[in-house]
Amino acid sequence: MTAQTRTPRKKQNAAARISPVTAAGRTVEDGERLIDFYRRMVLIRRFEERAARGYTQALIGGYCHLNLGEEAAVVGLLSALQPTDYLFTNYREHGYAITRGIDPNRVMAELYGRVDGVSKGWGGSMHMFDIDKRMLGGYGIVGGQIPLATGVALAIDYRGGHEVVLCTMGDGTTNIGAFHESLNIAALWNLPIVYVIINNGLGMGTTVEKSSAEPELYKRGSAYRMASERVDGLDPVAVAEAAGRAIDSARSGKPFLLEVVTERLRGHSVVDPAKYRSAEEVAELKENDPVQTFGARLVDEGLLDADSLAKIDEQATARVAEAAAFAEASAFPDVSTLFDYTYATPVPNDSRRLPGQPLFEPAPIPEQGAAR
Amino acid sequence: MSIMTYRQALHDTLRAEMLRDQNVFLMGEEIGVFDGSYKITAGLLAEFGEKRVRDTPIAEEGFTGAAIGAAMLGLRPVVEIMTINFSLLALDQIVNHAAKIYGMFGGQAKVPLVIRTPGGGGQQLGATHSQNIELYYAFVPGMKVVAPSTPADAKALLLAAIRDDDPVLFLENLSLYNTKGEVPDDDTPAEIGKAAVTREGRDITLIGYSRMAHVASQVAEQLAASDGLDIEVIDLRSLRPLDRGTLIESVKKTHAAVVLEDDWLTYGIGAEIAATISDGAFDYLDAPVRRVAMAEVPLPYSKPLETAALPSADDVIGAIRQTLDAVGHRRR
Numbered sequence A: 001m002t003a004q005t006r007t008p009r010k011k012q013n014a015a016a017r018i019s020p021v022t023a024a025g026r027t028v029e030d031g032e033r034l035i036d037f038y039r040r041m042v043l044i045r046r047f048e049e050r051a052a053r054g055y056t057q058a059l060i061g062g063y064c065h066l067n068l069g070e071e072a073a074v075v076g077l078l079s080a081l082q083p084t085d086y087l088f089t090n091y092r093e094h095g096y097a098i099t100r101g102i103d104p105n106r107v108m109a110e111l112y113g114r115v116d117g118v119s120k121g122w123g124g125s126m127h128m129f130d131i132d133k134r135m136l137g138g139y140g141i142v143g144g145q146i147p148l149a150t151g152v153a154l155a156i157d158y159r160g161g162h163e164v165v166l167c168t169m170g171d172g173t174t175n176i177g178a179f180h181e182s183l184n185i186a187a188l189w190n191l192p193i194v195y196v197i198i199n200n201g202l203g204m205g206t207t208v209e210k211s212s213a214e215p216e217l218y219k220r221g222s223a224y225r226m227a228s229e230r231v232d233g234l235d236p237v238a239v240a241e242a243a244g245r246a247i248d249s250a251r252s253g254k255p256f257l258l259e260v261v262t263e264r265l266r267g268h269s270v271v272d273p274a275k276y277r278s279a280e281e282v283a284e285l286k287e288n289d290p291v292q293t294f295g296a297r298l299v300d301e302g303l304l305d306a307d308s309l310a311k312i313d314e315q316a317t318a319r320v321a322e323a324a325a326f327a328e329a330s331a332f333p334d335v336s337t338l339f340d341y342t343y344a345t346p347v348p349n350d351s352r353r354l355p356g357q358p359l360f361e362p363a364p365i366p367e368q369g370a371a372r
Numbered sequence B: 001m002s003i004m005t006y007r008q009a010l011h012d013t014l015r016a017e018m019l020r021d022q023n024v025f026l027m028g029e030e031i032g033v034f035d036g037s038y039k040i041t042a043g044l045l046a047e048f049g050e051k052r053v054r055d056t057p058i059a060e061e062g063f064t065g066a067a068i069g070a071a072m073l074g075l076r077p078v079v080e081i082m083t084i085n086f087s088l089l090a091l092d093q094i095v096n097h098a099a100k101i102y103g104m105f106g107g108q109a110k111v112p113l114v115i116r117t118p119g120g121g122g123q124q125l126g127a128t129h130s131q132n133i134e135l136y137y138a139f140v141p142g143m144k145v146v147a148p149s150t151p152a153d154a155k156a157l158l159l160a161a162i163r164d165d166d167p168v169l170f171l172e173n174l175s176l177y178n179t180k181g182e183v184p185d186d187d188t189p190a191e192i193g194k195a196a197v198t199r200e201g202r203d204i205t206l207i208g209y210s211r212m213a214h215v216a217s218q219v220a221e222q223l224a225a226s227d228g229l230d231i232e233v234i235d236l237r238s239l240r241p242l243d244r245g246t247l248i249e250s251v252k253k254t255h256a257a258v259v260l261e262d263d264w265l266t267y268g269i270g271a272e273i274a275a276t277i278s279d280g281a282f283d284y285l286d287a288p289v290r291r292v293a294m295a296e297v298p299l300p301y302s303k304p305l306e307t308a309a310l311p312s313a314d315d316v317i318g319a320i321r322q323t324l325d326a327v328g329h330r331r332r
């Protein structure tokens, strides 16, 4: 990835990225908030590492995409969202689910395909959904969530509500038609929605430069006269502030496009060794690790020390172990529930046949010469 | 009871449902200022305003998806896709999202959405504008697909579709819009998933839906008058769920069936019907189930070619005679 299109983080002094909330003018609440950000970032980190382990142990199936490297982006974004606002994400969403306040036990149970999972085991890694927390998925089809999120914004507007929709997607997703159709519609109809591009530089193995003719992705908003901004996604505070501005704009009926420049620390999914990345790039990733750098920053600022860092880590590790134990103890859904969710309104003649069953009970063969 | 066109029945039902329920609103290309490509929504923009009659950009995936999202929050959007051909651009939103959301999230969100769209060929619109691809949606669990053939069913099935909490593809037909029939004044919805025996008979069963249910009735009347044949006609009305029981009961009585379909034969709706009859009434059949379907070509523009490719009443009559010949042969 080239410096001209990605935020030139390497050349950026870590201190320069620290938001106005620095030592001098900082209140106790500000300090607590920063520590809370860090705690949430560490929880995502440990959760995702545990998910990767569960996957290699074959406790988790399907595809499994992790938020490793995107912790600051996730935490910053969701800190700006009200509980009544709505969230749409893609398949890389475990971190969003737990940061949104869904019990990690239920998120892990979903990964394990158990009945206590957020989506009752019907969704899996890519399809976390919790109506109470207003997290409306988790979608495995690239770009599939974007028209849906736009429609929820339409419904809010229709009813004269004050909620906002936050819809995240990857950088590669901005090349899908649904992205452009949706931004156009939202801009035309002044819908209360923030589209967030999580630019981790890659769509699977394809770089932004190779897939997007305008690689400064936030600029794509201009085609729809939509306000847009790019922010450093390794800094949770900067993300929180940018998200706050974007959400304020959306709440006033001006949809917003926010590009969050971040990193993907590992492969596209758990099984991807990411051999397409150079050793130099990998070294740079380590240097930029948002959890490490943000922790170091809080130590620099005197908010945390080695002991408190270790304690936060321990707590996260224990929480995640509890989630894994809960998931493992949870039952698999009963096969008798297989036909429970085909239709919300039952209608006659809905098929409930299992693969080996005949459509009709075998008829007795009519007797020879039987009257018809 | 009043006599009205299929178009009028659709229009009046949409209007009545919008008056009944504030959550019902319309979206689609050219449905407002232009009054709808086929004038189903004529006058509704003036009556209900832009909030409830939304002219959309030409963005089938975008606006169909937006309707699905709005439905997830409890609104009851009725989307018009100009013709079923253009629904292909929204296929992902319909198949991968509308039909999946209820199940995939463990029953936490419903999608009370109606997609109204006409199929139909025979108007020299060429290969891309003359298709009958309702099968694509009828194939998908989570979808419901209904196909009214009469003004009365247009009303009753549209009422059912709007009040249903699942995504319903509501198949109309270009050639039916001007057809007339009796429509009851009360607003009793039809039962989705039920076929109708629209004519009772003992000699052979004709099975169709949408335009072809119409053709089936005409042919039955014609052969009753000319040949004294006693033909049973079944209008499927619902393609998913499919009312297999009604088909089987009929074939057990008549021992022969001809399926009329406006789509292509190979893998088409008729194939499913024939397989169903083979499964449920094999021992009762006196002849193979015959299918009358469109020729398997991208439909040509030129009139003689187009006419040759589309199933006609004469094709149906021929198939009936051949099937009855085979029946006679077997019963000897």
Ligand SMILES: Cc1ncc(C[n+]2csc(CCOP(=O)(O)OP(=O)(O)O)c2C)c(N)n1
Residues within 6 Å of the ligand: A092, A140, A141, A142, A143, A169, A170, A171, A172, A173, A174, A200, A202, A203, A204, A264, A268
């Ligand atoms: C419509 C569709 N095409 C292809 C895929 C396969 N696929 C899954 S993720 C992905 C890359 C997406 O990249 P990006 O939008 O940058 O998101 P990221 O994975 O980096 O978070 C692809 C091609 C898919 N799931 N859906």
Ligand SMILES: [Mg+2]
Residues within 6 Å of the ligand: A170, A171, A172, A198, A199, A200, A201, A202, A203, A204
């Ligand atoms: Mg990416």
